Amino acid sequence: MTDIKSMTIDELKKLMTTLGDKPFRAKQIYSWLHEHLVTSYDEMTNLSKSLREKLKEYPVTALKMVKVQTSRIDGTQKYLFRLSDGNVIESVLMRYKHGNSVCISSQVGCRMGCRFCASTIGGLTRCLLPSEMLDQIYRIQALTGERVSNVVVMGTGEPLDNYENLLRFIHILTEDGGLHISQRNLTVSTCGLVPKIYDLAKEKLQMTLALSLHAPNDVKRRELMPIANKYSMDEVLEACRYYFKETGRRITFEYSLVAGVNDSDEDARELSGRIRDMNCHVNLIPVNPIKERSFVRSTRQAVENFKIKLEKCGINVTIRREMGSDIDGACGQLRKSYMEKTESEK
Numbered sequence: 001m002t003d004i005k006s007m008t009i010d011e012l013k014k015l016m017t018t019l020g021d022k023p024f025r026a027k028q029i030y031s032w033l034h035e036h037l038v039t040s041y042d043e044m045t046n047l048s049k050s051l052r053e054k055l056k057e058y059p060v061t062a063l064k065m066v067k068v069q070t071s072r073i074d075g076t077q078k079y080l081f082r083l084s085d086g087n088v089i090e091s092v093l094m095r096y097k098h099g100n101s102v103c104i105s106s107q108v109g110c111r112m113g114c115r116f117c118a119s120t121i122g123g124l125t126r127c128l129l130p131s132e133m134l135d136q137i138y139r140i141q142a143l144t145g146e147r148v149s150n151v152v153v154m155g156t157g158e159p160l161d162n163y164e165n166l167l168r169f170i171h172i173l174t175e176d177g178g179l180h181i182s183q184r185n186l187t188v189s190t191c192g193l194v195p196k197i198y199d200l201a202k203e204k205l206q207m208t209l210a211l212s213l214h215a216p217n218d219v220k221r222r223e224l225m226p227i228a229n230k231y232s233m234d235e236v237l238e239a240c241r242y243y244f245k246e247t248g249r250r251i252t253f254e255y256s257l258v259a260g261v262n263d264s265d266e267d268a269r270e271l272s273g274r275i276r277d278m279n280c281h282v283n284l285i286p287v288n289p290i291k292e293r294s295f296v297r298s299t300r301q302a303v304e305n306f307k308i309k310l311e312k313c314g315i316n317v318t319i320r321r322e323m324g325s326d327i328d329g330a331c332g333q334l335r336k337s338y339m340e341k342t343e344s345e346k
C-alpha cells in the first residue's frame, strides 16, 4: 500500500522507519490527514522540511470538486468529484435535524446490473480506494465547514464487491485519531453478496447493514436484480439472520416500490411472511424513474397501503423521506448526465 491516506497508523509507523524517521511522526501525519483534513504535505507544519520532501513520493489523495447542486427544498447537496485518474463520482450531503449525513460512492460504476439503477448503466470502471471513499466525506466537511456525523455507503457501486477497501475505510473512519465517527452512525447497503455478508458479520462491527431486497420472492427479485440468480432470497435472509446473531444489529431492508411490479397487497403479505420472524426494519422507497428504463413509481396511496399491510404483521416500517427531489434525482444520475454532456462536447 503506497496510498498514504489509505494507510493505518501501524503502516505509517513502518513507513517512517523505512524513511529513516521516528515512528511517532506517524501519528502526526495521520492526524493531519484524517482529523485536520489537509491536502498537502506543506500544510503539515510540525514535520521537518526534509521529511515533507521525502513524503512527496507518496501523493495525498484529494478529490477535486467539479460541480455541486443544492436543493432549494431542503438544502441537500449533490457533489460531483474528479479522481486523480479523471473519473468522476457522486456524493450527497443531507442535512437533518439530528446532524449531517453523507452518502458516498464505493466504486466508479457498478457491475451488478439492477434494472432500475442509473449507476450500473455504463458497467463497472473500477473500485474506489479507501482514501477515495474517505475523501468524499473529508472534502464535503471541509467545503461546508459543517461536521458530518452520519455516513451511508449507498451511492454508486456495490460496497461488498470492494470488500477489503471497504473494511479499511470503515476502520480509518471510525477509529480514534481521525473523524472518529461512531460505527453506529454508519450504514452499508448491499444488493446481497451472501458470502461477503458472512465475512462482514464475523468482523462484529456495530454498523447497520442495509439489504436491498426490493421483492417478496425469487421470481420477482430476479426480474429486478440479476444478483438474485446467484443467491436465492432464502440464502440472503439466512445471511442476514447470521449478521444479526453475530453483531446484535437489526437489519434494514431497502424496498423500492415499482408500480404494478412489487407493490400489491399480495406482495406485502408474502414479504411479511418471510421476514416477520426477523429483527428488522423496512425502508420503503418509491422508485426514482430513470430515463433509460420504463419503471413507474408507485402512487403515494400504494406506498401507504404497503406500509400498513406490513405494520399489521408487526413489522417496523418507514417511508424514506425524499431528499433533494428537485436536483438530479436517482442515485448516479448526476454523474451520468455530466458524463453524457462532456461526451457530447468532444
Ligand SMILES: C[S@@+](CC[C@H](N)C(=O)[O-])C[C@H]1O[C@@H](n2cnc3c(N)ncnc32)[C@H](O)[C@@H]1O
Pocket: 114, 116, 117, 118, 119, 153, 154, 155, 156, 157, 158, 159, 189, 190, 191, 210, 211, 212, 254, 256, 285, 286, 287, 288, 289, 290, 330, 331
Ligand atoms: C445505489 S445502491 C448502492 C448500494 C448497493 N449497491 C445496493 O444496491 O444496496 C443504494 C440503494 O439505492 C437503490 N436504488 C438504486 N436505484 C434506484 C432508483 N432508481 N430508485 C430507488 N432506489 C434506487 C438501490 O436498490 C439500493 O437500495
Ligand code: SF4
Pocket: 110, 111, 112, 113, 114, 117, 118, 119, 120, 155, 156, 157, 158, 190, 191, 212
Ligand atoms: S442498486 Fe446497487 S448493486 Fe444494484 S446496480 Fe445499483 S449500485 Fe449496483
